[in-house]
Amino acid sequence: xxxxxxxxxxxxxxxxxxxxxxxxxxxxxxxxxxxxxxxxxxxxxxxxxxxxxxxxxxxxxxxxxxxxxxxxxxxxxxxxxxxxxxxxxxxxxxxxxxxxxxxxxxxxxxxxxxxxxxxxxxxxxxxxxxxxxxxxxxxxxxxxxxxxxxxxxx
Numbered sequence: 001x002x003x004x005x006x007x008x009x010x011x012x013x014x015x016x017x018x019x020x021x022x023x024x025x026x027x028x029x030x031x032x033x034x035x036x037x038x039x040x041x042x043x044x045x046x047x048x049x050x051x052x053x054x055x056x057x058x059x060x061x062x063x064x065x066x067x068x069x070x071x072x073x074x075x076x077x078x079x080x081x082x083x084x085x086x087x088x089x090x091x092x093x094x095x096x097x098x099x100x101x102x103x104x105x106x107x108x109x110x111x112x113x114x115x116x117x118x119x120x121x122x123x124x125x126x127x128x129x130x131x132x133x134x135x136x137x138x139x140x141x142x143x144x145x146x147x148x149x150x151x152x153x154x
Contacts, residue, residue: 023120030112034105039064039072041113044081044106047098055084055094081105 008014028038042062047053053061059069073096076082081102087093098106121129 019120023116026116026119027113030116031109034109036109037072039068040076041106041109043069043072043076043096044098044102044109047082047096048103048106052095052097054087055096058096076102 004018024038031037031041039062042064043058046058046062050061055069055073056066058064058073059066062069064072073082073084077084079101081099083097083099085095085097087095121132124132
């Protein structure tokens with residue numbers, strides 16, 4: 001039996017971490033059923049939400065190592081979900097664009113993510129979910145600003 005020590009239950013950061021790990025694992029399991037990982041979804045989401053990206057900038061935006069982004073984009077390209085094009089002025093620059101199939105797949109992945117979210121947040125009312133999301137966004141925004149300040153030049 002896995003029982004959380006009561007003294008840890010007083011730490012919101014501990015509860016966020018444990019809950020986040022559970023949510024991440026469940027979403028990863030859903031994505032694995034489609035042969036994908038969370039990073040595949042992140043790349044598709046970035047391309048749909050923010051438009052085409054130079055591969056190197058995509059890696060930086062998503063905090064993914066440049067060598068890893070190549071593999072992720074390779075996977076997505078092989079599945080017909082993204083297209084790559086070399087910059088004619090600078091052959092080192094590769095621009096990645098989502099395809100219609102990638103957009104369609106992302107919609108399904110987002111539905112999977114919402115299903116996991118609904119399951120994780122089942123004990124909360126709709127109002128509590130909205131409040132939790134707003135509070136977490138505030139914390140997220142502050143931590144993102146802090147991590148960007150610590151990574152100059154990226």
